[in-house]
Amino acid sequence: MKLNEIRAGTLGGTLCSIWASITLGDILQTVVTAVIGTVASYIVSQLLHRNKHKH
Secondary structure, rough: OOHHHHHHHHHHHHHHHHHOOOHHHHHHHHHHHHHHHHHHHHHHHHHHHHHHHHH
């Protein structure tokens, strides 16, 4: 049982330290980057789809 307590404590401490280092700016940057990547992927797939049907 002690091993589980040590693991839980280690995991809790790690999560707390990660949580403390993440800022709102980091989250917003991640969201914006994900949106840009999604839009770019959609546009490229549409262009490839149209190009495929032309030939």
